[in-house]
Amino acid sequence: MKFENVGGARIVEALTAGIYDGNSNCIREYVQNAVDSKSNLIEIEHSNEGQDIRIRDFGDGMDKKELYNALQFGYSKKSQTEIGWRGIGIYSAVPNFRRIHINTKKKGSNTKYHVTILCDEIRKVYLENSSLEEILEKGVSGEIEEIEDEAFKNGTEVILNNVEISQKKFFQEKELKNELIKVLPLPLAEGSLKSRIKAILEQEKVFEPDFKIKYNGEELNRPPIDYDLFDPESLSYGTLSANDKTKLCVFWALTSKANKELTGLHRGIIFKKKNFTIGDSSTVRRLFDGSYSYWNYGEIHILDPDIRENSARNNFEINSGHAEKLFQMVRDLIEDIQRNNRKKSAKDKSKEIEKLKEAISKSDFRSAESKLKKIESSLERKVKGAENQSLVPYSDKLEQKAEEQVKEVKSISTKLSEKKQDKNEQSYREALNALPLEKRKIIEKKIEDPANYTIFTHLMQNVERSLRKKTGSTETEFYKLMEDIFQIEQGYNYEKVKSNAKLFLVDPNFISTGDSKNMGKKYPYRITGEFGHFLNELYELFVNGEKHHRKELHEAFTQNMTKKEQVEFYDDILHAIYLSEKIIAASKKRSEIGSLP
Amino acid sequence: MRILLVEPDYYSMYPPLGLMKLASFHRSYGDDIEYVRGISQVKIEPSIINITSLFTYSWKQVHQSIEYYHNKFPGAEIRVGGIYATLLPMNIKKQYPFVKLHLGLHPKAESYLPAYDILKRVDKWKDWDRSIVFTSRGCIRKCQFCVVPKVEGGMRDEKPSILDLMHPNHKKVTIWDNNFLASPYAKSMLRELIDHGIEADFNQGLDARLMDEETAGLLADVKSKSIHMAYDWPWEGPYIKKAIDLLGDAGYKKKNLIFYMLYNFWDRDHKKGDTPDDFLLRLKNLMRWGASVYPMRFIPLDSLTRTGYVSPLWTAEKLEMIADARRVLGFAGTWVPYRALADKFIFSETFEQAMELRPMKKDVPVPLVS
Numbered sequence: 001m002k003f004e005n006v007g008g009a010r011i012v013e014a015l016t017a018g019i020y021d022g023n024s025n026c027i028r029e030y031v032q033n034a035v036d037s038k039s040n041l042i043e044i045e046h047s048n049e050g051q052d053i054r055i056r057d058f059g060d061g062m063d064k065k066e067l068y069n070a071l072q073f074g075y076s077k078k079s080q081t082e083i084g085w086r087g088i089g090i091y092s093a094v095p096n097f098r099r100i101h102i103n104t105k106k107k108g109s110n111t112k113y114h115v116t117i118l119c120d121e122i123r124k125v126y127l128e129n130s131s132l133e134e135i136l137e138k139g140v141s142g143e144i145e146e147i148e149d150e151a152f153k154n155g156t157e158v159i160l161n162n163v164e165i166s167q168k169k170f171f172q173e174k175e176l177k178n179e180l181i182k183v184l185p186l187p188l189a190e191g192s193l194k195s196r197i198k199a200i201l202e203q204e205k206v207f208e209p210d211f212k213i214k215y216n217g218e219e220l221n222r223p224p225i226d227y228d229l230f231d232p233e234s235l236s237y238g239t240l241s242a243n244d245k246t247k248l249c250v251f252w253a254l255t256s257k258a259n260k261e262l263t264g265l266h267r268g269i270i271f272k273k274k275n276f277t278i279g280d281s282s283t284v285r286r287l288f289d290g291s292y293s294y295w296n297y298g299e300i301h302i303l304d305p306d307i308r309e310n311s312a313r314n315n316f317e318i319n320s321g322h323a324e325k326l327f328q329m330v331r332d333l334i335e336d337i338q339r340n341n342r343k344k345s346a347k348d349k350s351k352e353i354e355k356l357k358e359a360i361s362k363s364d365f366r367s368a369e370s371k372l373k374k375i376e377s378s379l380e381r382k383v384k385g386a387e388n389q390s391l392v393p394y395s396d397k398l399e400q401k402a403e404e405q406v407k408e409v410k411s412i413s414t415k416l417s418e419k420k421q422d423k424n425e426q427s428y429r430e431a432l433n434a435l436p437l438e439k440r441k442i443i444e445k446k447i448e449d450p451a452n453y454t455i456f457t458h459l460m461q462n463v464e465r466s467l468r469k470k471t472g473s474t475e476t477e478f479y480k481l482m483e484d485i486f487q488i489e490q491g492y493n494y495e496k497v498k499s500n501a502k503l504f505l506v507d508p509n510f511i512s513t514g515d516s517k518n519m520g521k522k523y524p525y526r527i528t529g530e531f532g533h534f535l536n537e538l539y540e541l542f543v544n545g546e547k548h549h550r551k552e553l554h555e556a557f558t559q560n561m562t563k564k565e566q567v568e569f570y571d572d573i574l575h576a577i578y579l580s581e582k583i584i585a586a587s588k589k590r591s592e593i594g595s596l597p
Numbered sequence: 598m599r600i601l602l603v604e605p606d607y608y609s610m611y612p613p614l615g616l617m618k619l620a621s622f623h624r625s626y627g628d629d630i631e632y633v634r635g636i637s638q639v640k641i642e643p644s645i646i647n648i649t650s651l652f653t654y655s656w657k658q659v660h661q662s663i664e665y666y667h668n669k670f671p672g673a674e675i676r677v678g679g680i681y682a683t684l685l686p687m688n689i690k691k692q693y694p695f696v697k698l699h700l701g702l703h704p705k706a707e708s709y710l711p712a713y714d715i716l717k718r719v720d721k722w723k724d725w726d727r728s729i730v731f732t733s734r735g736c737i738r739k740c741q742f743c744v745v746p747k748v749e750g751g752m753r754d755e756k757p758s759i760l761d762l763m764h765p766n767h768k769k770v771t772i773w774d775n776n777f778l779a780s781p782y783a784k785s786m787l788r789e790l791i792d793h794g795i796e797a798d799f800n801q802g803l804d805a806r807l808m809d810e811e812t813a814g815l816l817a818d819v820k821s822k823s824i825h826m827a828y829d830w831p832w833e834g835p836y837i838k839k840a841i842d843l844l845g846d847a848g849y850k851k852k853n854l855i856f857y858m859l860y861n862f863w864d865r866d867h868k869k870g871d872t873p874d875d876f877l878l879r880l881k882n883l884m885r886w887g888a889s890v891y892p893m894r895f896i897p898l899d900s901l902t903r904t905g906y907v908s909p910l911w912t913a914e915k916l917e918m919i920a921d922a923r924r925v926l927g928f929a930g931t932w933v934p935y936r937a938l939a940d941k942f943i944f945s946e947t948f949e950q951a952m953e954l955r956p957m958k959k960d961v962p963v964p965l966v967s
Contacts, residue, residue, distance in 0.1 A: 048714045049766055052624070098710075098761075103627035114626050147626065149598050151644070157627045162710045165765050 001115075001143055003072070003136040024170045024179045028276065028313065029092035030055040030158045031184055031213065037061070039155055040211045044180065046173050051162055053097075053171060058155040062104040064144055067113050071140055090158075094119040094139075096171070098162035105154045112149040116142055177215055181222060181265055185209040185275030189221035193235060197252055200237045204250040206301045209275050223265045224297055230254040231348075233397050236337075238390030239303075240329040246304055248326045253298030253337060255394070259345050261294045269298040269334070271316075278302075278309045278316065287327055288334040295341045300330060336386035340395050343383045347402035349375045349409075356412060365420045366560075372413055379406050428563035435571065443570045447563060466581050598628040601643035601673070602715070605662040606635030607655035611771070612722045614729050615679060616649050617711030619703065624712065632715040634722075636665050643673045650679035654896065654903040656688065663693050678703070683748060685899055701748065702734075713764050727769035727798070730762040732786060736775040738804070740829070742862045744898050745775045755780045759789055769796040778807040787815035796820040802827045802857055808840035810847075817847035824849065825891070828879050829859040830871070841886045851887035852933050858883075861916055862895035863908035872910045873948040876919075880932075880951065884939040890932040892919055918952040925954050 027044065034042045037059030045054040062070065070090050093100050100117040122139035130138075163171050170176070187208045188194045198208065213220050224230065234255035240248050253269060256262050268281025284300065285292055306320045316323050352375050359368035379402055385395025432440055468475070561569060600623045604613040620630050631641050635658070646666050650659045659681060667675055677689055678699035686698045711729065716722035733756065735749040756762060763770055770790070777783055777799060790797050802825040803816075816824060824844070828837050837856070845851045858879055863870035876892075883890050894916065897906050907913050923930045926938055945951035 047624075048621070048712050049764070051710065051714075051764065099625070101625035101627075103625075112627070116625065147598075149628075151598055151629065152627055159625055159627070161621070161625060163765065165760065168765050 001071070001137065001140045003133045024176055025183070025312065025314070026092035026096055027053065027055065027176070027180060028183045029089040032276065033089050034059060034156065035185065035211065037156060042211060042213045044213065044215045046176065046216055050168070050171060050173060053160045055158045056155065058153055061106045061154045061156055062113065063106050063109070064113055064146070067102065067104055067115060067144055071115065071136070091117065093160045094122050096164055096167040097160040098164065101159040101161060102156065103152065104156040105152050107154040109154070110148055110150060112147045112152045114145040114147060115140060178265060180215055181220055182280065183277040184213055184220065186213060186220050186222035189223065189225045191224060191227035192232065193224065193227050193254070196235060200252050201250060201301060204239060204247070204301070204303060206250060224254065225265060229256055229262065229266055230297070231257045234394050236391050236394050238388070240326065240333070242322055242325045246322065248304045248307065248322060248329070249300050249302050251298060251300040251333065253296050255341065255344060256295045258351060259295070259348060262297060266297040267294050269296055269300060271300050271302065273302040273309060276313070279314045283315055284330060284334065287331045290335060290338065292334060292338050293341055296337055333388060336388040336391050339384060340386045340391055340398070343385045343395055343398050346378050346381050346383045347398045349378060349405055353405065353408060353412070360412070360416055360419065363423065365416065365423070368416055372409065372416065375409055379409065424562045424564065428567065431564045431567040435567070439571065439574060442574070443567055446570060447566050466585060598645060599641045599643045600628050600630045601639055601641065601646045601666070602630060602632040603646060603648040603662050603666060604632070604634045605648065605650065605655070605658035607651055607658040609651055611729065612716050612725055613649050614711055615703070616647065617713060617715060618706045618709045619647055620712035620715050621709035622703070622706035625709070630715070632718055634719045636661070643670055646670065646673050646675045648675065648677045650677060650681035653681050653684055653898070654900055656681055656901055660692070663696060667693070667695065684744070710762070710764065726767060727771050728763040728767040729771045729773055730759060731773050732756045732759055732762065732777065732782070733774050733780045737779045738776065741864045742859060742895055747898070749775065752776065752779055755782060757782045757785070759786045760793065768794070769798070771798040771800050773801055775801055776804050778804050778812060784812060784815060787812070787819055790819045791815065794820065798822070799824055801825070805833070805840035806836045808843055810843055813843035813847040817844060817849040823853040823855050825855050825857060827857040827859070828883060831875050831878055834882055837882070838886055841888050845887070852889055854888040855891050855931055856883055856888055857891050857893045859893050859895055860919065861906070861908045861911050863910065870908050870910045873915050877945070877948045877951055881943050884934045884942045887934055889934060891930060892923060915948065918949070921954060922952045
């Protein structure tokens with residue numbers, strides 16, 4: 001086909017930003033043209049195992065002249081009130097597919113027009129720096145064909161044929177569906193909040209599209225698809241206006257019910273213009289520098305026709321004071337929304353309260369207590385909410401919710417301590433009564449009057465006495481001997497105890513079979529980890545314990561224990577002391593051992 | 598428009614590539630298409646019926662399809678294309694004057710990616726998972742027995758990439774080039790196959806005379822079950838030996854090199870042809886060199902039967918001996934050089950001895966049933 005004087009000033013921009021966008025946005029371009037052709041049904045179909053995508057409308061269709069003009073780069077007779085007004089739409093899929101076939105038929109006519117665009121030819125010549133006319137003559141090498149075809153219904157059919165391998169992933173059946181739902185002009189999905197959102201938008205004359213879009217036969221709707229994800233009370237809305245009172249946009253936003261980031265189709269707030277999406281959720285998010293958690297889904301519908309999207313429709317042209325003003329206001333809006341998110345995070349503890357109740361019902365008091373503490377401190381915290389008039393109501397609602405929750409938590413707290421008390425007393429008595437009388441007396445005294453009864457001063461004296469009897473040493477000699485045994489000059493150090501305590505030889509011929517570094521090494525003084533701990537504890541009791549924390553140490557141990565657990569703990573210690581006495585009584589004197597390695 | 602695509606139900610190992618391309622072509626015009634094999638129920642009321650054809654000797658099923666669909670849809674235009682229609686157009690035209698014939702390739706549909714999805718509608722092909730590609734048309738050789746120089750002519754339309762011609766979901770490819778190695782892009786395409794792990798089937802046979810060390814190395818690295826080449830004349834021996842050795846050295850299993858071996862060919866113009874002794878010589882050579890043999894009986898390009906033609910240098914009995922030996926000694930018609938079979942061929946002094954099958958013992962006692 002012959003091309004002359006094609007295009008205008010928009011070409012360069014279109015070539016660089018528009019057609020080299022590299023993803024499924026191109027489908028949006030064809031749908032835009034279909035919308036402009038006043039079709040009440042647009043079908044998108046995935047065929048030949050995802051190789052081809054077909055976009056079909058049943059609108060006005062084109063005659064030969066109109067088709068020829070559509071193929072002229074950057075030429076469009078459409079006014080800016082229509083959607084696809086740049087005249088490059090027909091070439092949108094050039095980067096993604098090998099061919100684009102167009103079939104079109106005017107209403108009332110019997111003639112179908114067909115033309116094929118060879119995308120790979122365009123890409124090849126484009127790289128060679130050819131003139132635009134040369135590019136198009138290679139790309140649309142055939143003429144427009146006229147075919148008498150009764151079976152073909154009026155309207156236009158675009159067939160994107162043979163997806164490029166590198167682009168395949170963007171055009172998979174499911175991925176494409178989600179992408180289409182994100183970008184196309186669709187009615188709101190049915191659900192609890194639909195009528196309210198619809199009314200908010202209609203008040204500003206933003207109406208639902210008057211056409212249907214089907215994807216592989218299924219009618220598409222726009223999110224929120226799952227209204228249950230959101231706190232129904234969180235629906236906030238309003239308009240933003242410039243200084244000269246021009247209304248720039250109308251917005252609405254929802255907050256996630258769970259204090260959790262939203263994913264997929266419900267993630268973030270998006271710009272819409274004439275029901276088409278401009279950019280994606282990151283376009284709005286990027287306006288705001290601070291941290292923002294994607295807890296919201298919402299729409300900002302542009303009302304001011306002077307705020308225009310760029311040709312790739314991934315952002316706006318900053319060509320007017322109004323666009324600047326809009327960005328500034330949206331930035332503040334997002335900041336405010338995030339303030340409410342933070343407030344919700346602190347003040348909406350319904351999920352945590354559920355978990356707390358569950359823990360109590362399972363008698364898991366320890367975890368219930370820590371949960372309770374966290375909830376209480378969060379609810380007490382002062383958090384500043386949103387300042388924007390449209391968002392203040394939700395902020396107030398969160399405050400109310402918090403007050404209700406504080407009450408609820410208080411009653412739970414009382415209940416918890418009562419339950420705990422009951423359970424502790426009962427099981428403590430049971431555990432104590434199970435012990436022999438002698439032990440019971442000692443332990444009960446210790447637990448009931450911990451400050452005045454030092455269990456170890458009393459009990460360890462027995463061990464000390466048996467050791468002194470065995471070694472025949474005086475008290476001073478005994479402590480000297482302990483230091484000698486553990487070979488520690490100053491203070492307490494578990495590592496030193498472990499490596500220096502030659503007296504407690506376990507296996508003089510131990511050879512490591514462990515990792516390659518130590519393999520085959522001989523460790524004549526190896527002491528097992530558990531035995532090392534035991535030594536450490538003995539040293540602690542005999543040498544250090546006297547000096548300071550014989551009392552404090554065990555108070556520190558026992559403060560988080562229930563009484564029943566304290567009984568068990570002290571019972572274990574008594575048992576250990578009893579065993580120590582036995583070991584000492586049965587052990588040999590140093591003189592009897594002879595020389596050591 | 599509504600288009601019916603018909604593949605007559607003749608024997609074939611490959612799905613109808615031309616019809617698949619026509620399906621894509623018609624779809625690009627927004628037409629409704631339906632594909633059937635043989636005589637079948639049709640859902641649409643077609644305005645055009647495209648019937649394909651294959652070898653000349655499978656003419657009968659083509660005629661059946663023409664008659665059936667013409668009777669069923671008398672208003673529809675019937676177009677017949679494919680190999681048989683191209684080689685013997687008058688055969689169809691005389692009998693069915695209403696048929697529009699399409700000779701040779703469809704200039705527009707040829708460049709379309711075949712619509713593999715239509716195969717799902719036919720039981721025979723529903724599990725088909727390989728792409729079929731032509732990376733070139735025509736051939737650099739002009740062998741007298743071959744249809745290619747007559748139908749496609751010299752080497753042309755060489756494509757630089759196989760991947761571009763494949764369905765992106767396919768991991769296997771059947772290459773239908775008449776002479777793949779003669780393409781200037783052969784080596785880069787082999788690298789492409791290696792890089793993407795694609796299993797290739799060089800179904801039409803590679804030109805052993807174009808084998809060099811680099812090509813052999815690449816071929817050995819491409820995933821393939823076997824490599825087909827041809828050994829048609831005794832004078833090609835040294836080239837064949839070299840090709841086998843190169844591929845063997847590159848690590849390819851020699852028994853997976855399968856050589857098409859033409860026999861029963863008679864060149865009417867030059868009064869020349871192969872003989873049973875030629876056949877035996879080539880067979881012995883290939884067995885010695887460790888490669889497999891797939892005998893290919895010559896059928897004249899316009900033959901309406903598969904077995905009718907006998908070269909003046911052959912006899913029907915001798916041709917039958919080869920057929921029997923293939924059935925009994927071959928795997929799917931291929932003689933694989935296992936020791937015993939190779940020795941049998943190599944140590945035979947005559948053609949008859951080589952093809953001889955051990956006679957059935959007639960005096961085997963019948964077991965008594967008590």
